[in-house]
Amino acid sequence: MRGRRYTADTIGLLLVVAAIITFMALLDFTEGTLVSVWVRFIRTWMGWGAFAVVFFLGLAGVLLILANNEKSVAFPLKRIIVLEGLMFSLMAFFSALGGQSLQRASQGLDGGFIGWGLAEIVDRFLPAPISTILWGGITVVLAVSGLGLTGLVGNLLDRLLEDEPLESEGQAAESVASAPMDQKGTPARKARKSPEPKGHAELKRGDGLPPLDLVLPDKTVKADETNIHDTARRIEKALADFGIPARVVGFRQGPTVTQFAVEPGFVEKTNPDGEMVRQKVRVAQIANLHRDLALALSAERLRIEAPVPGQAFVGVEVPNADPSIVRLRNLLESRPFLKMRSPLALALGRDVSGQPVVGDLSRMPHLLIAGTTGSGKSVCIAAITVCLVMNNSPETLKLAMLDPKMVELVRFNGLPHLYNKVETEPERMLGVLKWALAEMDRRYRLLEAAKTRDIDSYNERAARRGENALPRVVILIDELADLMMSAPDQTEHALVRLAQLARATGIHLIVATQRPSTDVVTGLIKANFPARIAFNVASSIDSRVILDANGAESLLGNGDMLFLDPEAGTPLRAQGVMVSDNEIEKVIEYWQQHMNGEVEPAPWEEMIESAAQSEGQDDLVERAIRIVKEERRASASMLQRRLRVGYPRAARLIDELEELGVVGPSQGGGREREVLVSKDDGEEQRNIDYNEDEIEEDPE
Numbered sequence: 001m002r003g004r005r006y007t008a009d010t011i012g013l014l015l016v017v018a019a020i021i022t023f024m025a026l027l028d029f030t031e032g033t034l035v036s037v038w039v040r041f042i043r044t045w046m047g048w049g050a051f052a053v054v055f056f057l058g059l060a061g062v063l064l065i066l067a068n069n070e071k072s073v074a075f076p077l078k079r080i081i082v083l084e085g086l087m088f089s090l091m092a093f094f095s096a097l098g099g100q101s102l103q104r105a106s107q108g109l110d111g112g113f114i115g116w117g118l119a120e121i122v123d124r125f126l127p128a129p130i131s132t133i134l135w136g137g138i139t140v141v142l143a144v145s146g147l148g149l150t151g152l153v154g155n156l157l158d159r160l161l162e163d164e165p166l167e168s169e170g171q172a173a174e175s176v177a178s179a180p181m182d183q184k185g186t187p188a189r190k191a192r193k194s195p196e197p198k199g200h201a202e203l204k205r206g207d208g209l210p211p212l213d214l215v216l217p218d219k220t221v222k223a224d225e226t227n228i229h230d231t232a233r234r235i236e237k238a239l240a241d242f243g244i245p246a247r248v249v250g251f252r253q254g255p256t257v258t259q260f261a262v263e264p265g266f267v268e269k270t271n272p273d274g275e276m277v278r279q280k281v282r283v284a285q286i287a288n289l290h291r292d293l294a295l296a297l298s299a300e301r302l303r304i305e306a307p308v309p310g311q312a313f314v315g316v317e318v319p320n321a322d323p324s325i326v327r328l329r330n331l332l333e334s335r336p337f338l339k340m341r342s343p344l345a346l347a348l349g350r351d352v353s354g355q356p357v358v359g360d361l362s363r364m365p366h367l368l369i370a371g372t373t374g375s376g377k378s379v380c381i382a383a384i385t386v387c388l389v390m391n392n393s394p395e396t397l398k399l400a401m402l403d404p405k406m407v408e409l410v411r412f413n414g415l416p417h418l419y420n421k422v423e424t425e426p427e428r429m430l431g432v433l434k435w436a437l438a439e440m441d442r443r444y445r446l447l448e449a450a451k452t453r454d455i456d457s458y459n460e461r462a463a464r465r466g467e468n469a470l471p472r473v474v475i476l477i478d479e480l481a482d483l484m485m486s487a488p489d490q491t492e493h494a495l496v497r498l499a500q501l502a503r504a505t506g507i508h509l510i511v512a513t514q515r516p517s518t519d520v521v522t523g524l525i526k527a528n529f530p531a532r533i534a535f536n537v538a539s540s541i542d543s544r545v546i547l548d549a550n551g552a553e554s555l556l557g558n559g560d561m562l563f564l565d566p567e568a569g570t571p572l573r574a575q576g577v578m579v580s581d582n583e584i585e586k587v588i589e590y591w592q593q594h595m596n597g598e599v600e601p602a603p604w605e606e607m608i609e610s611a612a613q614s615e616g617q618d619d620l621v622e623r624a625i626r627i628v629k630e631e632r633r634a635s636a637s638m639l640q641r642r643l644r645v646g647y648p649r650a651a652r653l654i655d656e657l658e659e660l661g662v663v664g665p666s667q668g669g670g671r672e673r674e675v676l677v678s679k680d681d682g683e684e685q686r687n688i689d690y691n692e693d694e695i696e697e698d699p700e
């Protein structure tokens, strides 16, 4: 590895030296047997184009050295093609200008033999001076396109090369093999690594962002074809033993599971008229056999996707004997990730074929994560955080982290993106949510004053006018249950209101819980968090609470997840990204070195202080919410009476309820306010779930 690195550096250096020597020899500053032969050769064939050779040699050398030292400069193929074209058209143009003389070409003048040949071809159809003007025109267009990379040709090539696969990278991704199988279940062609893109990373990453080598790359894992072949045979046999003819027609291997494509066969039945008819096996028959298949394959757990969306087969997902770890670096460089072109692009993991699973937080626009203890939630939140801070500076992205578990997220203390430090006490966390609501309102007022629709247009306008842009804010909560236990109504209403309205103002929520019960993930919360990640859960009931579908109970833990993208509709199985403490430290260190790191007091400090001053207030708010829900009307005087508080306090409470979205705005004239939440919010959901509890856990 090290040897290869030095070789590349040496070749790069030799190319640069060759460029310098050639340049000097072209100007007659140096000579030598070899050098003279070389210079005569390029002068004769390329004429003055020989200077372009110097340029290309030098450029190739510099790019090679930079790329080898992780500082690769984006140099797209289209630019190379345009520059090459420019070189040839220049040579033809020189030749045409020089009167298209073969004698001059042989003396190493004009465009040399090549330039003369090109000019001669065109001259046959378009005699001078038209051909000269034509070559001049082509040269100008290519020069503008190649050097400025705008132009017609650049765009045209853009289109032509749109589907060109990016060069595959040195450090290949996790094993991402897939192959069809022949009749006997043998892989019909060698499993191959799918090309993992690279090369456009630097182009898309903004200036001043941390280098990608701060985070780890994937390790290459080869598909074990013998094992796969064997498992395919056992799946077919197990199904046949239950009277289900089916064929394994392919497989896709991901980091933790291999998905076998099972094509249902036909069974022969006698119809009432005594005739034999062929009937296709129903997918449900295969899906119902997941336990028997797990037994036959001696697999701990097995998930059946029946059918695989958009495919004509059933997917049987068998755990890999040797699961591999998904790392962040290759995902950050991958084409699907870069293609999102979003500052809030999230690299979540790799699917069952090893392809990157990515999502755009600004479109989700909030994310709910659930899973039992030890299933991978905290690792997921840490990976998301690292992914976000690898792509955003502390000026453009702010994070608020709430971690009642006090162990997982505190590792991020000191990160300049973080407001103050990770909050670990429930009372302070409530303060953060209240601040977020106030910040959202403040931002709406700013957007309104600037007559802009959302944070993007606001920031564009601010940039044009040289004003301060608004940073995006991501609030990460590592355990919702604690907050919901201490102040259920306030937490729910704050989360719901933020989830409903905060998107346009650039505030996003990422909320995790290990208790996907309906008193934590209430119906209202669920309805407002359409993007969800389910890690392994205890039962199919929990799985339905999170995903509205079974499946998460069959996951393997350790970052094995189902990602429900609101735009896709069906949950996608993936292995989550893992980031190590070391990677987190490096990224924090990078940002600390690049920012003048004064930790400002948290913006919610004031709110927390004022809350502390009026002790017991939270309790009062909770009671007020309950009362307006019951009474279906709300006014300060009613709260004054029911809560036995003074009028000013009751009026403040009504304002707080309005802020929380529980009651509508003042209608004037002392009229009662509209109650915006139904009495059954939360309750309704609880009832549904009691009913769901009655559903048999396994429909089998």
Ligand SMILES: Nc1ncnc2c1ncn2[C@@H]1O[C@H](COP(=O)(O)OP(=O)(O)OP(=O)(O)O)[C@@H](O)[C@H]1O
Residues within 6 Å of the ligand: 325, 326, 371, 372, 373, 374, 375, 376, 377, 378, 379, 380, 405, 408, 514, 558, 559, 560, 575, 576, 577, 578
């Ligand atoms: N993406 C992953 N890849 C590999 N291993 C993982 C991954 N995610 C989690 N693990 C393993 O699972 C362990 C537990 O993960 P994590 O701490 O994220 O669980 P959790 O769901 O947050 O649990 P708790 O709710 O108890 O905090 C990790 O220490 C790690 O060993």
